[in-house]
Amino acid sequence: MMHNFAGWAMTDRQRAQTEQAYVLHSYPYRETSLLLETFTQPYGRITMVARGARRPRSALRGVLLSFQPLSLGWFGKGEVRTLSRAEWHGGHPLLQGEALLCGFYLNELLLRLLPREDPHEVLFDHYRQALMALARSDASAVVLRGFEKALLSELGYAMTLDRDGDTGNSLDPAATYTYDPERGPVRILTDGSEVSAEPLLQGKVLLDIARDDYRDPLTLVQAKALMRVLINHRLDDQPLRSRRIFRELLAL
């Protein structure tokens, strides 16, 4: 009896239910299979192999696309699980044009910064919202900044945006700051000595970012510079491929 019970518990652990998930990237694997990097709602990033997904008549062919809400089922317990079912969920149009590049960028951030099998339900929700906004062709810069902020905070690097990292004083909207990834905003004294610091941010910009208010064009420009510094810091300054390719495409 005991033995039986333990057996059941084992199968339960091995066979997950069908869960909401996104494919972040896929690689050809063996002759006819795909290796999928997925982001699942309850378990975070999971690697799965989709057997036979590259066969000419595979039903999975049109389903295992990035940026589309899917239901995925899988089994196994090693580092690489086996996909058992995949269903298209839908709900928003496919990404088009520049939004696709933004999507690749989001996926690269998740692949590079999110450890495997680390549950991040809140971040999953932010990711879904960001993709929906990109599919609706909302202003992509605003979508990206919002996602970057959520990503940093979910990874445990929440930004200080309301007080000076050194003095603890509230930010002066008119003053100039720089941002130290470990300390937060640091006021720059305008005697001309330290102006080489990067990024340069107006106090108002930091307060805007805290409220997710990107109506001021200056906020958009400076927020982009700030996020770039913070994300590069978390990536140990290893460059992002999607960023390089986006630059090359703009130069066409």
Place this chain on the structure above:
Amino acid sequence: MKSPSTLEDLISALRCLPGVGPKSAQRMAYHLLQYDRAGAERLGLAMGRALQSIRRCARCNTFTEAELCQLCSSAKRDASQLCVVEAPADQLMMEQTLAYSGLYFVLMGRLSPLDGIGPREIGLDVLQRRVSDGLVKEVIVATNFTNEGEATAHYIGEMLKARGIRVSRIARGIPVGGELEYVDSGTLAQALIERRSV
């Protein structure tokens, strides 16, 4: 038991083939040496000859033995239309439709930011030079309907439209003879979004 090193070399060389792991490579090597030495010789010669004589067509980038491939040098093709495909296999499929009489450009890849494949790697600069020959009036983008293929199509469109070339994308939707009941929901949803007036 230690294998002779030329045998090891052969086995590790065979592993460059797609889908061939250490076990299959070993099986192939033993098969060739044991049962089919003539086949092995033919394979070696064919490989050497192919590597020596096959190059990229100067105009469409596909594999050819001459300076220009057969299609590009044919006088019967319509030089005002240029169809952009990802791979030679795609070009072959397009030819089998018998519905297209223009010329081609084969990218030999697609934009894939996560794999570090950008415009330089797929030769978008070469495509741009090819298109500015004064004869091409319309570019038909027939890259795959994957995210990577779509991104490729978008940026080819942006690049060429800015230079006054007409760019179109092949249509997507319900397959010919398709019944809605049996079409997957993703395709149907997109077909609805991309509906056209009748």
